[in-house]
Amino acid sequence: MSWLTKTLTSSIGKKVLMSLTGLFLCTFLVVHLVGNLQLFYHDGGYAFNTYAVFMTTFPLIKFISYGNYFFILFHAFWGLYLEFQNRKARPVGYVVTKNQSSFSSRNMAILGTILLVYIVVHMGDFWYKYHNEALPYVEYTENLVSGEVTASEMPEGYSQETKIVQTYDEAAKTKTIIVKDLYTVVSVAFKNILLVVFYVLSMVAVSFHLVHGFKSAFQSLGINHPKYNPLFKFLSVWLFAILVPIGFAAMPLYFYFLK
Numbered sequence: 001m002s003w004l005t006k007t008l009t010s011s012i013g014k015k016v017l018m019s020l021t022g023l024f025l026c027t028f029l030v031v032h033l034v035g036n037l038q039l040f041y042h043d044g045g046y047a048f049n050t051y052a053v054f055m056t057t058f059p060l061i062k063f064i065s066y067g068n069y070f071f072i073l074f075h076a077f078w079g080l081y082l083e084f085q086n087r088k089a090r091p092v093g094y095v096v097t098k099n100q101s102s103f104s105s106r107n108m109a110i111l112g113t114i115l116l117v118y119i120v121v122h123m124g125d126f127w128y129k130y131h132n133e134a135l136p137y138v139e140y141t142e143n144l145v146s147g148e149v150t151a152s153e154m155p156e157g158y159s160q161e162t163k164i165v166q167t168y169d170e171a172a173k174t175k176t177i178i179v180k181d182l183y184t185v186v187s188v189a190f191k192n193i194l195l196v197v198f199y200v201l202s203m204v205a206v207s208f209h210l211v212h213g214f215k216s217a218f219q220s221l222g223i224n225h226p227k228y229n230p231l232f233k234f235l236s237v238w239l240f241a242i243l244v245p246i247g248f249a250a251m252p253l254y255f256y257f258l259k
């Protein structure tokens, strides 16, 4: 057995793989949140729809996306496997009492499973539709002098393979962009109260999963230093347990109540 295989299959190695994939997914979540904040712009979805084109066509991002799908599956199934192994190793009585460990740390596997279900439903809602279904197109005209954007609906005749068509009118100083209208798909989806409730509850699971997961990843990686631990704790609470879930939950609530 090589040094690498030995390390990765040791009990600490198994946790290191969970930590590294988990931290990658935390980073994805922050980037995803920042990108999706463009849903709040009052521009008829111009920024969000052009951002979606960039995220699905730029080669480096596409490559990272495939890594992301792999890490989601790996993290979920490796986590479940480790949980079953742990349970097998201690079949009788749970010796750690409630006040020695937090709700989050005791329920990481169940919280993670809820998130896996959420991600499958979520990707079916938006990602699958964007890549596989016939979506409407929207045309934006941006005045390059004033920055003003006007949207007109559904120009006819574009095949679903077309991601973006961009033209310039030098004389009128305008740029015209025709893109798939993912913004409208999102806003229509969030008119469904059941989906809104499902999203908001899932963000509670995100919060509990990450408040423990983010800081304990550093412990598993052996990055345990009195100087940095308060920073990890701060980020796990304020960024991952509060800001990220509230930011995501605000999106369905915004479309349901305010659009």
Ligand code: HEM
Binding pocket: 029, 032, 036, 052, 055, 056, 064, 065, 066, 068, 072, 115, 119, 122, 123, 126, 127, 130, 182, 186, 199, 206, 248, 249, 251, 252
């Ligand atoms: C609640 C607010 C959210 C909204 C409005 C939203 C919106 C979207 C949209 C429109 C897409 C498809 C476009 C694209 O591929 O970039 C997408 C993809 C995705 N979302 Fe979300 N999302 C939200 C929250 C989340 C959360 C909390 C997670 C993870 C726990 C997540 C995980 C993903 C993944 C893994 C993809 C596929 C990304 C890729 O193709 O690389 N999303 N999301």
